Amino acid sequence: MTPKTGMTQSLAALLLGGAFIASQAVADPHALDGDIAIGEGAEASYVNVGGNAIRTGLGECLRLGGFSDDAIENACEGIEEAAEEVAAPEPEPAPVATAPAEPIISTSLFDAEALFDTNQSALTASAEASLADLLASLERFDNISAIKVTGHTDSRGSEAYNQTLSEARAATVSAFLASAYPNVSISSAGEGESSPVATNSTPEGRQQNRRVEVQVTAESIIQPAS
Numbered sequence: 001m002t003p004k005t006g007m008t009q010s011l012a013a014l015l016l017g018g019a020f021i022a023s024q025a026v027a028d029p030h031a032l033d034g035d036i037a038i039g040e041g042a043e044a045s046y047v048n049v050g051g052n053a054i055r056t057g058l059g060e061c062l063r064l065g066g067f068s069d070d071a072i073e074n075a076c077e078g079i080e081e082a083a084e085e086v087a088a089p090e091p092e093p094a095p096v097a098t099a100p101a102e103p104i105i106s107t108s109l110f111d112a113e114a115l116f117d118t119n120q121s122a123l124t125a126s127a128e129a130s131l132a133d134l135l136a137s138l139e140r141f142d143n144i145s146a147i148k149v150t151g152h153t154d155s156r157g158s159e160a161y162n163q164t165l166s167e168a169r170a171a172t173v174s175a176f177l178a179s180a181y182p183n184v185s186i187s188s189a190g191e192g193e194s195s196p197v198a199t200n201s202t203p204e205g206r207q208q209n210r211r212v213e214v215q216v217t218a219e220s221i222i223q224p225a226s
Contacts (some may be wrong), residue, residue, distance in 0.1 A: 036061060045073070106215070106218075107214065111154040111207065146184065148189070149187070150215070152190075155196070163191075165192075166191055170190050
């Protein structure tokens, strides 16, 4: 065999051996750390099957002849993907606590003489007009929730008698108001001579102490008093 023939055979053997090794790497692919998906734009740089890279026994992705640094798959090149920062959601504003509206409380005052005869608890004829004015004034309140009627007397007579008379007079006025406001909580009480607003030593003072108070609790006032 001539030297030229031997050299030719050696080159042929080397080429056949390289082709065999390459064919073995392609024919026996396996992933050491799981499949590497080839993203869009990198298909022309790597051999892939079903979108996953074909790797050599060393775990390297097989590159195609059209490989380009501008079209690489980071996982194939050992480049770690930067973690995408997820912005924390903005906290919801705390609900603003709304303080409940304070109820409106209004008190009307009536001289006992305007409603009753002396030592009596029945309404007089003239009392109807006074209480009609009270009903008209109540129309300016919105959502009346309660009405309280309290009777008072001067100090003449026994304490027990005055207590009974004040309770009876308050009950009479309460019954009148209940006919106009059947769905409102209406209460009555008597305080007799125990809560004077003036002296009981003079006629004028005693007249001020003989009175009936009507206290109204409502949600609001819808129109001012005229």
